[in-house]
Amino acid sequence: MANEVKSLNEECGIFGVWGDTQAAQRTYFGLHSLQHRGQEGAGIVVRNDDGKLVSHKGIGLLADVFNQQSTIDELVGTAGIGHVRYGTAGSNGIENIQPLNFHYTDYDISLAHNGNLTNAVSLRLELEQAGAIFQSSSDTEVLMHLIQRQPQAKFEDRLSASLRQIKGGFAYLILTDHALYAALDPNGFRPLAIGQLENGAWIVASETCALDVVGAKFIRDVQPGELIVIDDDGYRISQYTTDTQLAVCAMEYIYFARPDSDIYGVNVHLARQRMGRQLAQENKIDADIVVGVPNSSLSAASGVASQLGIPDEMGLLKNQYSTRTFIQPTQALREQGVKMKLSAVRAVVEGKKVALVDDSIVRGTTSTYIVKMLRDAGAKSVHLLIASPPLKYPCFYGIDIEHTRELMAANYTIEEMREQIGADALSFLSLDGLIKSIGLNQAAPNDGLCVSYFDGEYPTPLYDYEATFEYPKTADQHELTATLSQEVNTNV
Template identity: 75%
Template sequence: MAAELKGLNEECGVFGIWNDSEAAQRTYFGLHSLQHRGQEGAGIVVRNQEGQLKIHKGKGLLADVFRCPDDLAQLIGPSAIGHVRYGTAGNRGIENIQPLLFHYLQGDVAMAHNGNLTNAVSLRRELEKSGATFQSNSDTEVLMHLIQHQKGPTFIEKLKASLKQIQGGFAYLILTKDALYAALDPNGFRPLVIGKLANGSYVVASETCALDAVGATLVRNVEPGQLVQIDHHGLQISNFTTKTQLSICSMEYIYFARPDSNLYGVNVHLARQRMGQRLAKENPIKVDMVVGVPNSSLSAASGVAEQLGVPNEMGLIKNQYSSRTFIQPTQALREQGVKMKLSALKAVIAGKDVALVDDSIVRGTTSQYIVKMLKNAGAKSVHLMISSPPLKYPCFYGIDIEHTRELMAANYTVSEMCQKIGADSLHFLSLPGLIEAIGLHQDAPNDGLCVAYFDGKYPTPLYDYEKDFEIPKTANDFTLSAMAQVEEK
């Protein structure tokens, strides 16, 4: 995926299942299909017949964490939740790898979270003053301590009261001895779906591709502000708040979600294809061929080629077995990782005018390297076409864009970017074009999409982050000097 090369990463993927004889195995397969959402760590918690919870987790890819057959075989029970992690809040220690497991006199509780809480620091400070002891520095743990501090008579009442206190982006799975719970933030920044197996067991996952992997049929999306409870009574859905407004992250459609997933009824591959078509329609350049950056840009590249009426060629070859480059500590090592991962097909591109399609530009260093690679392979000219608008603003809802210094488009004009990258021309998809291409068609601003990374208009207050700079009323007020204060934090 092109995002692997650039260092732009989704936080996590979650999967849960209730009342299935092969709960741990299905959770493993579900998480495997969600591996693109996190490669830093993985874990599974299983609830046995007595209501006790058992966990296995570790650093690395799912296959590394569950390397031995016994790692999975020891997780015996009819219900489970699992997690694959790429962390944006908290460090990369084993204590932050999820699910998090808590032992209480009333019974064990396990929790998995996808997203980022914008008021976690303030809540944690207050909880610690009240005597709470945290076992990790992940924002995920805040919710569990809030639940323990509530005075409601039942767990679900305590959970609802706690969910009202947290802010930001969150998709939670919680497993207890009595039920599996799923909750989505009031804006639905992260996707979450419910499926059902032929045996009647319910499944909850970040994407529909995970349902397909375990043979489950989609039942419905978890809607913003909803709390799902699955137990021996079946599926029950309620709202912990009615103050909701869908703002699903547009980056899910651009590159995070798998092409075979459907988000709110929109297929990701077809959305990306329409982005490419709209990009080429807005920028009708003359080239001999289109080349997409493997893998997440291939759908958009097919749309660009169709609109321009030129061949869609495999001009870049991806080594599927190379190491992941975004975890490398230095830029020199990241560039070496790109060289290991991609190579240009000289026989195809030599002497040709090439439209190079990618999903985004973050730092710009990878784009620069790929353009140079194509030209060294004999390309007559390289015209870089990006199937999203310029990334100019930080994300606070669960994606690791925290500083404007990381974003090339926040610091340079398009013409300056083009010159630094070394392309013959540089073209971005417009924001209206992106919204129309995705085609969510929801009765909400931007058709129900969060596009704050492009226009700086955040759909919620930013709480803890607002203490570092004044949040603007409009995107024009969101100055780079204001955001620089965040960088100095």
């Protein structure tokens, strides 16, 4: 069943450890700090003293899947990987919960993946025609079948050759009886960081916030096209391809990553603050107070307030204990679902001209509800400020936006959006302002950011998607239609 209020969803978070006697416990804590990246499934795999891989996984939040101490205690080993997952519609079976385990005659492998492969459909078809049997509908499994079909003797060589065959966005963790491998796609769409514990154990995680939580010192970011090999001798860096160009997903900075994470040396909270200041500089704003939509927009709201010199108030309160809400049969019940998550603080907003700050607009449903909520609480006016450019184009590298019909900005002008949402004014951050605010300053297009959801310029070929999408080159050519086969879901 689809979410009642559709928002952007990151596909997952991954965490790995090598050389720690408390590998399972450490992985649990690391995954807990990455729970924002996926709430529909979780799993942990450890390598035991016999070199065998043992696992536990299930559907739901991490705390629900590992709801007994005995479950963690049974995962005994010094190396492990874990995964928290957001699943797409129709692919929420237990067979798709990661890490995925593969048992061969002479060794076992476990695999966790963050991202989306853009040539998974064609690769899967080729593999199935060659006799491969898939146990899940996840594109993650494609890599394992490719590895088994490589002619090289060494596992690392077979892995490198396989990584060169897959396309799209991927951050992989692969656990074997002899090593932990970490690999990043040639564009670095998804973040991946390496850290080390005081006891010498190595950590790899989707975000640096997970390193902080488990007490690991940050060592370095995994770079595009790198294959990291971690074993009892330490870690070693190899390059499975030199055809690389950094294009880290801008939505990591705008929305997905935790504010306390650093991505390629840029702190997420500070980047969002700069977005807010730039947003206020670019637009004429008449307001008494600034109110951020909790939680991902609070940093940008503080930047807007700082630039305008007006109070940054808690005009919206988020219920931290609300559960997911689902499609309801009536408008009244749908609005009730939003009220379960957010409520307006009347004493703060009543009689005030409110500058409402949010990170993005997807369908516009949530924005409409929030503006109405503030008006019902007595707000004199509401100027909706979006700390990113209009979101007009699909993403194919690991975010669940595949249709322009899902995107309000792809189908309406800003004035039409403002009217539908019911705000007194609606303003967005410019694309140049976004790039400047993040400040990666890399010698690459858009300073090393992927901003295709805003300008329709994709940094890679789209492979399988190109047959069914005539993706745009200009803002006037944004209508896309999706008929991509549902046999392979982007569910990692």
